[in-house]
Amino acid sequence: MNVTIVGTGYVGLGTGVMLAYLGHQVIGLDTDPTKIESLKRGEIPIYEPGLDQLLAEAQANLHWTTDYAHAIPNADVIFICVGTPPQSDGRPNLSYLEGAARSIAQNLNGKTQVIVNKSTVPIGSGDWVSRIIEEHAVDYHANRYFVVSNPEFLREGTALGDSLYPDRIVLGGIAAGLVRMRQLYAPLIHQSFKAPDYVPRPKEYTVPAVVETTLTSAEMIKYAANAFLALKISYANEIAGLCERVGANIDEVTAGIGFDQRIGHRFLAAGAGWGGSCFGKDTSALITTGGDYGYEMPILSAAIEVNQRQRSTVIDKLQKHLRLLKGKRVAVLGMAFKPNTDDLRDAPAHDFIARLNLLGATVVAHDPVAMERARKEWAHLRYQEAATAQDAINGADAVIIATEWTEYRRLNWNSKVRSMRNALVIDARNVISEPLDVPAVIEQIGKELPERTAADAVA
Numbered sequence: 001m002n003v004t005i006v007g008t009g010y011v012g013l014g015t016g017v018m019l020a021y022l023g024h025q026v027i028g029l030d031t032d033p034t035k036i037e038s039l040k041r042g043e044i045p046i047y048e049p050g051l052d053q054l055l056a057e058a059q060a061n062l063h064w065t066t067d068y069a070h071a072i073p074n075a076d077v078i079f080i081c082v083g084t085p086p087q088s089d090g091r092p093n094l095s096y097l098e099g100a101a102r103s104i105a106q107n108l109n110g111k112t113q114v115i116v117n118k119s120t121v122p123i124g125s126g127d128w129v130s131r132i133i134e135e136h137a138v139d140y141h142a143n144r145y146f147v148v149s150n151p152e153f154l155r156e157g158t159a160l161g162d163s164l165y166p167d168r169i170v171l172g173g174i175a176a177g178l179v180r181m182r183q184l185y186a187p188l189i190h191q192s193f194k195a196p197d198y199v200p201r202p203k204e205y206t207v208p209a210v211v212e213t214t215l216t217s218a219e220m221i222k223y224a225a226n227a228f229l230a231l232k233i234s235y236a237n238e239i240a241g242l243c244e245r246v247g248a249n250i251d252e253v254t255a256g257i258g259f260d261q262r263i264g265h266r267f268l269a270a271g272a273g274w275g276g277s278c279f280g281k282d283t284s285a286l287i288t289t290g291g292d293y294g295y296e297m298p299i300l301s302a303a304i305e306v307n308q309r310q311r312s313t314v315i316d317k318l319q320k321h322l323r324l325l326k327g328k329r330v331a332v333l334g335m336a337f338k339p340n341t342d343d344l345r346d347a348p349a350h351d352f353i354a355r356l357n358l359l360g361a362t363v364v365a366h367d368p369v370a371m372e373r374a375r376k377e378w379a380h381l382r383y384q385e386a387a388t389a390q391d392a393i394n395g396a397d398a399v400i401i402a403t404e405w406t407e408y409r410r411l412n413w414n415s416k417v418r419s420m421r422n423a424l425v426i427d428a429r430n431v432i433s434e435p436l437d438v439p440a441v442i443e444q445i446g447k448e449l450p451e452r453t454a455a456d457a458v459a
């Protein structure tokens with residue numbers, strides 16, 4: 001099929017490259033000419049493991065443009081994947097969606113076309129997109145189009161695996177639109193494509209569930225899923241706080257509860273809390289939608305509160321040991337909101353650095369891939385860049401591990417803490433698994449590593 005992807009960000013790129021790999025003819029369209037120019041050169045503007053390889057394999061089926069008149073008329077399926085970033089009142093900014101819908105409308109060709117909304121949008125937006133198209137289509141009556149909601153569930157850092165081996169494909173809309181979507185996704189639904197060996201397939205994976213719903217239910221499914229995952233993490237963090245106070249170990253506790261299949265082990269990792277472009281935005285959006293109907297959502301409000309507290313807890317732990325932070329050198333390891341991405345949106349490290357700036361500490365930051373992006377997006381923060389994790393740690397009064405990059409897990413922490421002025425590590429992602437052999441204070445979330453003294457080490 002001919003597919004056009006409107007918006008080539010984290011979701012649009014992943015979806016477009018995956019559909020091209022499955023054999024469809026894909027045009028990726030973005031209003032950002034720099035992005036399109038780099039994609040035309042075969043360069044990917046984001047960091048996503050495996051995407052460069054999949055793109056190289058699918059190259060023949062991929063084209064890039066900034067021109068709606070080129071990308072829309074021949075498309076059988078048009079995906080809207082533009083951003084819906086949060087605004088200060090908690091509502092997502094829908095101006096990109098509106099702009100995209102308007103430009104699509106002006107270029108429809110009169111044949112049957114399916115317009116698929118993949119952006120995460122407030123409930124009711126599918127109908128709103130239909131109305132924008134009615135208003136702006138050059139000849140509305142000549143067009144036969146269907147608006148479908150097909151929310152995206154990929155995670156950054158594992159986007160390809162999540163796209164090729166999804167748990168479910170949610171399709172919301174009327175039957176005529178959904179039939180074409182089933183045809184489009186047939187290779188995924190039947191898992192009949194040639195699996196790329198560099199994208200890990202989940203153990204015991206068979207086929208995705210296909211969930212067909214109304215437009216409104218599909219939009220609600222996306223928010224409800226993200227909100228549930230966010231509150232699961234906040235729940236683990238709330239229990240972690242109590243574990244610290246009573247002397248229990250959160251890892252043992254989550255392992256113990258997770259074996260109950262009704263609970264499961266995933267998304268119970270305690271730490272600095274959730275960040276990223278979606279959990280904060282989507283929980284707030286759901287609460288504001290509730291507010292529009294005079295309906296409170298106290299569970300979600302509490303999940304957000306716990307998440308904010310979690311970030312403060314990290315700095316509290318630092319202050320507990322160092323007291324005054326003015327003039328202290330603090331290394332922040334990990335700037336991206338999670339490992340295997342360069343995405344800095346709502347990253348906990350941002351708030352740590354901002355708070356350390358206010359408290360007068362000198363910050364030295366490191367990230368394996370996100371430092372270049374941070375130079376542009378975090379220009380308002382004060383920190384020195386370290387070329388390596390070791391450079392950041394050298395001479396530091398404290399280290400905060402903000403993101404659980406494998407590189408940080410693998411560091412020899414015994415030797416690392418020796419190079420610090422003061423051996424204090426706030427391990428906000430619980431990456432250090434063994435007590436150290438040298439005297440050091442390691443603060444973790446929801447558990448304690450036994451503190452070893454020099455005497456213990458000798459014994």
Ligand SMILES: NC(=O)C1=CN([C@@H]2O[C@H](COP(=O)(O)OP(=O)(O)OC[C@H]3O[C@@H](n4cnc5c(N)ncnc54)[C@H](O)[C@@H]3O)[C@@H](O)[C@H]2O)C=CC1
Pocket residue numbers: 006007008009010011012029030031032035081082083084096097099100118119120121152153154155156277278
């Ligand atoms: N990032 C993620 O992991 C996931 C994001 N989502 C949702 O998907 C949507 C997109 O998210 P991201 O890909 O992260 O956003 P992004 O900000 O990385 O990419 C959005 C792209 O849309 C382009 N754009 C804006 N207006 C446009 C227009 N009128 N025409 C063409 N292109 C336009 C921008 O230039 C940008 O390249 C959001 O609603 C988000 O909530 C859903 C699941 C996962």
Ligand SMILES: O=C(O)[C@H]1O[C@H](OP(=O)(O)OP(=O)(O)OC[C@H]2O[C@@H](n3ccc(=O)[nH]c3=O)[C@H](O)[C@@H]2O)[C@H](O)[C@@H](O)[C@@H]1O
Pocket residue numbers: 120152153154155156157226229233266267268269270271272273274275276277278279337338
């Ligand atoms: O709508 C979206 O954008 C996406 O949001 C999340 O994906 P993503 O934000 O990319 O990454 P996650 O792996 O969910 O992590 C989100 C945050 O939660 C944190 N987290 C995750 C899991 C956990 O157990 N504990 C925890 O603190 C991570 O460190 C990260 O900061 C969802 O997992 C995706 O299904 C969804 O498509």
